[in-house]
Amino acid sequence: MNIEPLRKRKGSGELYTRRPPTIDFIEESLRWPFDDLLARAAIRDRRHDDYVPSEVLVYHLRQTKSDNTDGRFVAIYNVLRDRVEAACPRANRNVGDKIYEDARIAQIRDATIDHVTELMFKDRQDYDEQLDIYEVVFDKAVRLARITKLRKVNLKENANEEVEDAVTGEVRATVEEALERYKKAGLTTDEDLDYRIHLRRAIDALPEIEREVIDLMLADIPIETTKDGEPSMTDLLGCVEKTVRNRRDRAYAKIRQALELEFDHDE
Numbered sequence: 001m002n003i004e005p006l007r008k009r010k011g012s013g014e015l016y017t018r019r020p021p022t023i024d025f026i027e028e029s030l031r032w033p034f035d036d037l038l039a040r041a042a043i044r045d046r047r048h049d050d051y052v053p054s055e056v057l058v059y060h061l062r063q064t065k066s067d068n069t070d071g072r073f074v075a076i077y078n079v080l081r082d083r084v085e086a087a088c089p090r091a092n093r094n095v096g097d098k099i100y101e102d103a104r105i106a107q108i109r110d111a112t113i114d115h116v117t118e119l120m121f122k123d124r125q126d127y128d129e130q131l132d133i134y135e136v137v138f139d140k141a142v143r144l145a146r147i148t149k150l151r152k153v154n155l156k157e158n159a160n161e162e163v164e165d166a167v168t169g170e171v172r173a174t175v176e177e178a179l180e181r182y183k184k185a186g187l188t189t190d191e192d193l194d195y196r197i198h199l200r201r202a203i204d205a206l207p208e209i210e211r212e213v214i215d216l217m218l219a220d221i222p223i224e225t226t227k228d229g230e231p232s233m234t235d236l237l238g239c240v241e242k243t244v245r246n247r248r249d250r251a252y253a254k255i256r257q258a259l260e261l262e263f264d265h266d267e
Contacts, residue, residue, distance in 0.1 A: 202258035
């Protein structure tokens with residue numbers, strides 16, 4: 001079965017293209033029975049040998065258009081929906097014996113899920129080029145959608161800062177600035193994309209308590225705040241400012257080390 005090229009074009013006129021590892025994985029997965037694909041898709045641990053990348057699942061989702069029923073589409077959609085939700089900061093936090101939900105974070109999460117869901121269903125009716133990005137860099141596309149929704153609900157007054165194109169990936173300025181000096185100069189567009197993918201991979205590999213801090217930073221949540229009703233990391237994580245900053249600093253150190261190791265390995 002030939003893998004049809006994507007249709008969306010960049011500003012330069014060049015077509016968006018799937019990454020070679022994604023193409024290789026798609027070709028391999030086309031030989032699996034659907035039940036095997038679905039069983040592997042349920043694996044959440046990215047380090048697992050049978051983990052199926054989200055970009056591959058989006059491809060298979062789009063191939064269900066020729067089905068006479070919605071069974072396969074719904075099965076894959078449910079997995080992808082869960083992955084979109086997992087990519088959003090958690091609105092519920094345990095603080096002692098209480099569960100605290102931040103309504104604005106929940107609103108961002110729900111709006112992001114609704115947006116990606118709408119793209120999937122629109123594409124099922126008629127090819128939607130906006131979904132092409134999710135076959136190229138799924139995590140980055142979800143992140144862009146989340147930041148866009150964050151702007152719209154005005155989570156913070158400064159939430160309207162510029163966001164980069166989804167194909168090149170997007171990392172909030174706080175994290176980007178902290179790690180910029182570890183990035184090699186003079187990167188091509190593809191090399192820059194690789195850098196950002198390595199960066200996201202390094203963030204995903206952090207221990208949960210450190211990854212939470214980085215994810216909250218990416219959602220523009222301040223460590224502390226004096227504004228009534230505005231969430232802060234200290235409230236959401238149930239710890240003092242010094243603990244949050246220590247977790248942040250440990251996360252930075254591990255991300256830097258991971259980037260250095262990955263780039264050394266790639267060379």
